[in-house]
Amino acid sequence: MDAHAPPTAAAHEPDHPSTGMYVKIGVVLFVLTALEVGLYEFTYGGHASSGGAALQPFFVPLLLLLSAAKFALVAMFYMHLKQDHRLFTGVFVFPLIIATVIILALIVLEAYHFAFARSG
Amino acid sequence: MSDHAHAIEHHETSTGLDSRKLAIWTFIGSECLFFATLISNYLVHKETWLTGPGPFPHQEWVSPAGQHFEPIIEIPLVTLGTALLLFSSLFVVLALANAQRGSRKGLLLWLGLTIMCGLFFVGMQVYEFTHFVHKGLTLKTNLYGASFFVLTGFHGTHVTLGVIWLITLWIEGFRGRIPPAKSLNLEIAALYWHFVDVVWIVIFPVVYLIT
Numbered sequence: 001m002d003a004h005a006p007p008t009a010a011a012h013e014p015d016h017p018s019t020g021m022y023v024k025i026g027v028v029l030f031v032l033t034a035l036e037v038g039l040y041e042f043t044y045g046g047h048a049s050s051g052g053a054a055l056q057p058f059f060v061p062l063l064l065l066l067s068a069a070k071f072a073l074v075a076m077f078y079m080h081l082k083q084d085h086r087l088f089t090g091v092f093v094f095p096l097i098i099a100t101v102i103i104l105a106l107i108v109l110e111a112y113h114f115a116f117a118r119s120g
Numbered sequence: 121m122s123d124h125a126h127a128i129e130h131h132e133t134s135t136g137l138d139s140r141k142l143a144i145w146t147f148i149g150s151e152c153l154f155f156a157t158l159i160s161n162y163l164v165h166k167e168t169w170l171t172g173p174g175p176f177p178h179q180e181w182v183s184p185a186g187q188h189f190e191p192i193i194e195i196p197l198v199t200l201g202t203a204l205l206l207f208s209s210l211f212v213v214l215a216l217a218n219a220q221r222g223s224r225k226g227l228l229l230w231l232g233l234t235i236m237c238g239l240f241f242v243g244m245q246v247y248e249f250t251h252f253v254h255k256g257l258t259l260k261t262n263l264y265g266a267s268f269f270v271l272t273g274f275h276g277t278h279v280t281l282g283v284i285w286l287i288t289l290w291i292e293g294f295r296g297r298i299p300p301a302k303s304l305n306l307e308i309a310a311l312y313w314h315f316v317d318v319v320w321i322v323i324f325p326v327v328y329l330i331t
Binding site for chain 2: 016019022023025026029030033036037039040041044045059060063064066067070071074075078079085087088091092094095096098099100102103106107110114
């Protein structure tokens with residue numbers, strides 16, 4: 001190999017997941033989305049039941065957990081953060097932490113505001 | 121070729137990483153904060169549908185004035201759009217894998233499917249917005265309407281720009297201008313596309329499922 005030959009893009013790239021792994025992640029993402037919608041249907045939607053009512057206190061945390069799982073899977077495997085240089089992870093995760101804290105703080109604040117408004 | 125000229129040609133930074141890839145990750149980081157402000161704005165104002173005017177998003181409602189409103193959100197349609205957007209993320213990584221292997225046919229097939237999914241999603245959103253306006257929810261109806269349309273509208277704009285970007289890459293691929301050595305061009309677009317997808321992963325439950 002010519003020592004002065006320009007390296008290809010592939011030479012710079014760490015090993016990315018295989019096609020089979022990409023498909024498996026796709027199936028998991030689809031199942032998690034189905035779980036989200038199913039959870040909504042059985043808790044508040046058209047198929048709501050007494051069992052679904054018992055799930056209501058856990059509805060929002062469960063949805064956030066499922067969303068976080070999907071988010072992490074896409075970022076780690078499809079966006080290749082698991083294999084790529086850690087600097088990319090840092091550049092992405094630092095603002096993401098700030099964004100998540102802002103959103104979660106407002107969810108809690110809104111929940112308290114709503115509870116106080118109801119209690120008068 | 122001198123090391124300096126070599127570094128310029130390949131956009132390398134002092135970190136040894138490609139500057140274009142670092143730039144897109146920095147852009148994505150800033151976009152996280154942008155969408156966080158829009159989602160926060162939505163969360164603060166979403167309860168305004170309780171005081172009206174305008175329809176409830178999730179349930180039937182009769183206003184104190186006796187006006188009857190039907191629920192306006194169509195979960196099955198949005199779920200389909202969400203699933204297609206998730207599949208489009210799978211398709212674009214398969215397109216990238218094919219581009220890196222030098223398979224032009226595979227690249228065009230998977231990238232074409234990604235574009236189709238993106239177009240369906242944009243079409244779904246145009247239909248949804250039109251439907252909402254007909255049902256009485258506009259940007260001006262209340263703060264819920266304003267924050268809903270601004271949040272989902274900005275996301276839809278990002279999807280539209282992503283579709284245009286991917287179409288230009290499909291044309292480049294069709295002309296044989298994305299060899300394995302230039303697959304980074306597709307990888308950068310794919311990173312943007314995945315980001316659009318992960319933003320929707322957050323928006324979907326927050327706007328459509330949490331009542």
